Amino acid sequence: MDALLAVILAPGCAACGAALDAPTRGPVCAACWRAVPRITPPVCERCGDPLPAGPTTAPSGRCHRCRQPQALIARRRAAGPYEGILRRLVHVFKYDQRHTLAPRLGGLMRESGAGMLDGVDCVAAVPLHPRRQRARGFNQAAELAVHLGLPVVGALRRIRATAPQTELPASRRRVNVRGAFAPARRFGVRAGGAAVEGACVLLVDDVTTTGATLDACARVLRRAGAREVRALTLARAVRRARS
Ligand SMILES: [Zn+2]
């Protein structure tokens, strides 16, 4: 009877719904974890978009969009493309509040960002507007940030509620987030500003599409004195780059 109840009551895999053989190892089955799509090298060393493999890879290591010498965000990486199982897991994590996914998803980010975490002084999550955070109950970006093994600082706040970027065409997204972020109010104390000043800050979010939100946050961090800003996201809507 116990075994029967365990089977009936055990939550299924968060991605495919199949019964979990080992629920204690987290809410996703092994097959789904294996099926999570990943972004693998060669990637543009600045924006992290996949580059075509082989002799056509640009000698600069950058894609054609990243040839200009200066950038607000020095390097961007994502664990995988925003598609397939990864897209499903992001939705389950965010909207079904499967907090238990955070360590494994954060682990994927740590792996993918391994080459860019060296030299990072602190991590700042892209903030939600307080009203949205109250409604959702948590900030998914902040939950991922704590699993990167680096000090997390509350350096940013969202001062304007914005339409979700995913509901807007690419051309509107930059305008949508303009002026939406500001330094955290406690800027200047250890938790915020002092940690950012002169620091290399890693900006973290769950999903990025055009990068407009990351750029808007990076601008605030740079104005607050950050020496360098890098960005790491769980998923990214990938443009397959031609070198
Ligand atoms: Zn599954």
Ligand SMILES: [Zn+2]
């Ligand atoms: Zn690039």
